[in-house]
Structures are given as C-alpha cells and as structure tokens.
Amino acid sequence: MRWYFYAIVATTSLSCAHAQEAVRMGDAANGKRIYMADGCAVCHGTVGQGGRGTGPHLAPNPLPFEAFAQQVRRPANAMPPYTTVVLSDAELADIYGYLLAIPPLLDPKTAAILDN
Amino acid sequence: MSKRESASTMSRRGLLKAGLVSATAVSSPVDVQAQAPAPSRPAGPTTPPPNPSAERGDHPEVAVVNGSSGSDYMADVIKSLGIEHVACNPGNLFRGLHESLINYLKIDWHTCTHEEASVAMATGYAKIEGKPLLTLAHGTVGLQHASMALYNAWCDRVPVYMMVGNTVDATKRAPGGEWVHSVQDAGAMVRDFVKWDDLPASLAHFGESAVRAYNIAMTPPMAPVLLVLDSELQERPIPPHEKLFIPKRAKIAPLVGDPGAVSEAAALLVNAANPVIVTDRSARTQAGIDYLVELAEILQCAVIDLGSRMNFPTRHLLNQSDRARAVIAQADVILGLELESFWAATHAFRDSIERYADTLIRPGAKLISISAAHIYQKANYQDFQRFQEIDLVIPADAEPTIAYLSEAVRRLVPADSKAAMVARGERLAASHRQMIKAVKDEALYGWDASPIATSRLAAELWEAIRNEDWSIGAVSSNNRPSWHRRLWDMTKHYHFTGPAAGGGEGYGAPAAAGAALANKKHGRLTVTIQGDGDLMYGPGILWTCAHSRLPVLYVVHNNRAYHQERIVLQRMANRRQRGIDRNHVGTTLEDPAIDYATVAKGLGVASFGPIADPNDLGPALKKAVAVVKRGEPALVDVVSQGR
Numbered sequence: 152m153r154w155y156f157y158a159i160v161a162t163t164s165l166s167c168a169h170a171q172e173a174v175r176m177g178d179a180a181n182g183k184r185i186y187m188a189d190g191c192a193v194c195h196g197t198v199g200q201g202g203r204g205t206g207p208h209l210a211p212n213p214l215p216f217e218a219f220a221q222q223v224r225r226p227a228n229a230m231p232p233y234t235t236v237v238l239s240d241a242e243l244a245d246i247y248g249y250l251l252a253i254p255p256l257l258d259p260k261t262a263a264i265l266d267n
Numbered sequence: 268m269s270k271r272e273s274a275s276t277m278s279r280r281g282l283l284k285a286g287l288v289s290a291t292a293v294s295s296p297v298d299v300q301a302q303a304p305a306p307s308r309p310a311g312p313t314t315p316p317p318n319p320s321a322e323r324g325d326h327p328e329v330a331v332v333n334g335s336s337g338s339d340y341m342a343d344v345i346k347s348l349g350i351e352h353v354a355c356n357p358g359n360l361f362r363g364l365h366e367s368l369i370n371y372l373k374i375d376w377h378t379c380t381h382e383e384a385s386v387a388m389a390t391g392y393a394k395i396e397g398k399p400l401l402t403l404a405h406g407t408v409g410l411q412h413a414s415m416a417l418y419n420a421w422c423d424r425v426p427v428y429m430m431v432g433n434t435v436d437a438t439k440r441a442p443g444g445e446w447v448h449s450v451q452d453a454g455a456m457v458r459d460f461v462k463w464d465d466l467p468a469s470l471a472h473f474g475e476s477a478v479r480a481y482n483i484a485m486t487p488p489m490a491p492v493l494l495v496l497d498s499e500l501q502e503r504p505i506p507p508h509e510k511l512f513i514p515k516r517a518k519i520a521p522l523v524g525d526p527g528a529v530s531e532a533a534a535l536l537v538n539a540a541n542p543v544i545v546t547d548r549s550a551r552t553q554a555g556i557d558y559l560v561e562l563a564e565i566l567q568c569a570v571i572d573l574g575s576r577m578n579f580p581t582r583h584l585l586n587q588s589d590r591a592r593a594v595i596a597q598a599d600v601i602l603g604l605e606l607e608s609f610w611a612a613t614h615a616f617r618d619s620i621e622r623y624a625d626t627l628i629r630p631g632a633k634l635i636s637i638s639a640a641h642i643y644q645k646a647n648y649q650d651f652q653r654f655q656e657i658d659l660v661i662p663a664d665a666e667p668t669i670a671y672l673s674e675a676v677r678r679l680v681p682a683d684s685k686a687a688m689v690a691r692g693e694r695l696a697a698s699h700r701q702m703i704k705a706v707k708d709e710a711l712y713g714w715d716a717s718p719i720a721t722s723r724l725a726a727e728l729w730e731a732i733r734n735e736d737w738s739i740g741a742v743s744s745n746n747r748p749s750w751h752r753r754l755w756d757m758t759k760h761y762h763f764t765g766p767a768a769g770g771g772e773g774y775g776a777p778a779a780a781g782a783a784l785a786n787k788k789h790g791r792l793t794v795t796i797q798g799d800g801d802l803m804y805g806p807g808i809l810w811t812c813a814h815s816r817l818p819v820l821y822v823v824h825n826n827r828a829y830h831q832e833r834i835v836l837q838r839m840a841n842r843r844q845r846g847i848d849r850n851h852v853g854t855t856l857e858d859p860a861i862d863y864a865t866v867a868k869g870l871g872v873a874s875f876g877p878i879a880d881p882n883d884l885g886p887a888l889k890k891a892v893a894v895v896k897r898g899e900p901a902l903v904d905v906v907s908q909g910r
Contacts, residue, residue: 231842
C-alpha cells in the first residue's frame, strides 16, 4: 500500500537557499526501504517506536515535517546529521511518508499484562 | 583425648580432616612426625631422583603415593574456606589439585568449556551467594582466556577466587606442552585487575596465602584474587616432618565510615531542601536494600538506582530512577553510594564530532560520596572513571555505613521539619506514579511489531515468572538500561545483579549459569535476558547448564547484531558523509541468521523458537518456565528489535 502526504520540504537549513518551496508526494513504501537500509531503524526501531538510550519514538504521530527535517539535517542531540550528501530531500520525504503510515498505538487494554 | 594425642593414632587424612573441622575456630597443627606409617601406606617422598637409566629407556617402576600429596592439603584448606563448588575447564598443570578435589574432597564440580566462562560463572555465583566458588586454569593459556572475565569481576567489585597451575622448576617440565604452559610470573598478566596474588613456595606458604587471599577478596572493595600453584607442590607427597596446619579464617568486620564524617553527611542531608540519593552498587545483600529504604524514608528523598546491582525497590514511591536528570538538576545535596562514576551521574555527555559535556547539577549543590573505591584503586586500567569534585568523601563500604547514616539522620531531623519532609515525599510519590504510567505508555510503542519489541519481550517474561521466586541471573552489558528494570517489581537483592561491569562481552550467559548454581540451593527460578552477540562468545556454557542440571531460562534478545557497535559505526559513517547503507558490514549476525534454539538443542538444552510473532512469545515462555521448574535449563530464541 502506498501512503501519500504533502509536505513543505525544509530546504532552508539544508542545501538550498530558497525556503519552503517544494511540495511533493512521499512514497511510504520507498520510505520504509530507506528507513531500514540507512540505519533509522537501528536507533529508532523498525516501526519508529524508539529505543532506550538510542533515540526517541518517531511514530505514530510524527513531528511536523519541518521539525522532523530540521532534526535529521541538523540534529539537536547526539544523533548524527544526515545531510543531502547521504540522504536526498526526496528520500527524506519518503521516510516521513513511512512514519505517517505507521498505525496508531493500540488500545492499552490489549496490553493488559503491563498492569501486572 | 587432646587433638595432639589423637594425632599419633590417626591417618594423615584423618589429621587433616581434624584440622579442618576446627579450622574455623582455631589453627590446627598437624605434626607429621607423630604419624606411625603403616607398612602398606609408606609416608615420605616416593618420587625417585633423576635416573640416567630412565633416559636410556630402562624405565623405573612407576612410583605410587600411598599417603597424602600436597594437593590433598590444598583441598582441605579450600574446604575450610567454605568453598562449595568448582567451575573450570581442565588443565594438566593443576591435575594434582583436580584429582584431590574430585576424589579426596569430592567437591561439587562444574565443567566449563572455556576459562572465561568459568570466571564469569564464578562472578555470577558470588553476586548471588555473597561468597566465592573456586575456579582453576592453566597459568598461561588458561589465565589468558580467563583474563577478560577477571577484568569484569574487578570492575564489578566481585570476589572471584582463582587458582592456576604452573611448573616452576624447569628441570621438572615435560618437553613441549609443559614448557609453553609455564611462566616465570603468571600473576603479572592480570595483576592490574586482581587485588592480590601469590606463588606459594611451600604447603605452609599455600595455607597462609590461601586464607590471606580469601580475606582480601572478601574485604571491601571486594575483588578477584589469584594463587599460582606449582605443579610439583601439588603432586609431591607431603614431606616427612613438615608441620602443617590450616590457618583460621578471620571474621571480617564491616568497613564502616568515620562516625564524624557520617554525622557531617547526615547534617547536610537533613538540612537540604532537595536531597537526592544516587546508588549504583551499594547493596550486596538484602540488608543493603533494607538499609537504603530506611534512609530514604526517614529523609523522604528521591532515590536514583543506576543499576549495577539491585539497590532499591523499583516500585517504591521514592524511586525516581527513570527521571534521574530532572531530579539531579533540582538537588542541593547528592549522596552517591558506590558509584561507578559520580561524574557520569552529574553530567550529560555528547558523543559527537566535538565531544562535550554539560553539568546537570545546580551551582552550590553539595556532593557526598561513600564508596570503598576511595580506599583502593589501581592506575593502569581506567575503570576509576573521570574525576568528580566532591565536598565530602567517606572511604567506606556503603552497605553497612548506610545503617549508621540512618541513625545519625534520625537523630538530627528537627521535629518542626517533619511535615515538610512528608510533603516532599508526597510530591515524589506523585512523580513516581506519573513515571510508571509514562513507562507503560512508552511500552505500547511497537507492541505488536515483528521483530518483537524489547518492551513486549520484558512484559511477556514478567508475566511468565512474576508468581515465582525469581532472579535475573545476569544481563549482558548492552542491555542496560532496559525494560525489565523499568517494568518489573523488584524488591530482593537477587532480583537483579547487573551487567558486565567491564563491558566485556561473553559475560551474560555464564554469569547467569553461576547465578543459577547459587539460586538452585534456595529454590529460585533464574532467568536472563541474553544478548545474542554475548551468547556467541561462548555458547558452550549451555552445555554446562545441561550437564550440571542448572535451572536457568535464557531468553535470547536476538537482534542479530552487535547492536551497540552498529550504532556507533553508523555515527562514524554519518560524520564522514561516506554513505550510511553499509554499517551492517562487520556489525551484524545475519546471512545466515543464527538459530539459537537449534544451537541450544545440540548442547542438550530444551529450546523454543525462533519466535518472531509477539503473540507466540507468551505461550513459549510458559512452556520454558515449566522446564526450568523441573530443574533443567531452557532457552527461548526471540527475534527482537535492536533496543
């Protein structure tokens, strides 16, 4: 299944001088492939659930795209930067598409053993 | 009849046993001159002197020792120390002691397939039982194998009691193997991370050094010790006229902090608005936990357990471990108890191209440190961590000192401040409840994912064992901090014993086996969340568990990688902008993926998996727990998320 979204690519901080100009469609399937291949899953988990001491959860309900892109390109913490040299704006948008496609959290009642 | 009078009518073994019986109370002289050797059991040396005819092929009659050999005496001394088990891989340079231990002493023996495993097993055992077992190795290759595990034990303040064989006299070494297995100074290789070592030159020397080594290992800061045993000393008959006795093992008094300093610390804590206790390795026993609970409840202050041991109940309302930074940032007095690194507890550190650190503590905060590490350190290996400015250092063992600190605090608390302290406690209790809710909410992320989320793994395992008397025997180093400490209700000191303190992989699996050996006596169910990379350093320990009937459940956190290394390699690749799609090279355990259930089956361990569907995990764990409750080891291979 393909998931689509519209995003304003935050190119201001990145390789282009002109800001907020691009609007494109993110390909969730390709985004998932890149997410797995380029190491996002290593720290944030395969479904963006996050990892203790490695990275926060990314999905469901990811950050607004601008904030997401800013963090990827110029991280505010120990996360290494992913510049356009290794991750294009299109690929970044596809990854965001994958994160948007991740289903919402389960009803806590389905994980009742957590209350034991 | 006096003991001395009895000597004339008893055999040597009887004499040694008599000495052993009284060894814990008094030193027991054994007068070998008083023996009247029976005709069939001649005493004295029976090994012939060098015989040129033997070198020509005229073999002399093989000598037979009918009396006791040196290693029999060594075994008696070992028994006097209360040592109940041996874990080791065999080696010919301690064959004399090996034979005495199995045939004379008939000690409980656990065969290991690697010396590193035997020392890690000894470490896991000591952390639960509070005393060492005996581990043995070759003085060269065996000790080389064992060295990393000794380093883990050193960093972890664990009393490992180790002996290695060596042939000192070059003219007594067989050609070839015994030469490459001999060394001038075996202890030199590990002297940086054992607390004391010796090479006894006589049996009397052995007796004294064996007891001295035990006392040193068991005195905080506890640490490994090493005795190098000359093979000739083990194998030779006990010389006539040699007076031997088993030295008395001392009762070691608690290493309590200076009363004046304890009072000063108490005053700082009582007068603080936001005192915080940070503990890492302060509880070796249940008393250590109970003392800390008492102190925290008197003060109604926050406690952060960094988790190198189980120090403070996870569900206690004053436990704020999951919000450590916020709590430390508000503290005006911080009491550190046996911290591996006080600096790390008070700083945020960024591993970026330019590394930098920020302090977490507010200006003017007072820091107090109680630790046995202030008494004894070495220089070469850097496990002492970065220097932290401290206002009051109390060189002492924290566990007993906390009890005295509680008394001092109780005396100093003004009656008119008790209401404020209660209010502080209520605020902390509310924060604790919020913290637990946040942890459970966080656990929902990826709950149904495959590979299975680590939160789901921990929750399902908790569900399978929570009604048992359970113990997490060990965890490999890269599992910390982790879900089991955040989700489980831990109250006992044996509920968690911490990871590999030196960060040396290959620790978790054998340490859990050692813990299982200790827990077995108490009827406890031992479990461990076992890293796959850690297990592959020495999967042979699974055979040891099967062979020794150790009831332990290995739940393999199978993320098919050296995951921590994959993270840091990716960080490096990103810095250099050379592509980030090859960080699996050299860091993963894929192609082929390892089937740990099949590996375990081949080593005689009941196994389940690989399990990748989270809905299959609970039933598999239930079956595995049933196996372990029957007294056998079991393994569940869980295909898991990285963290």
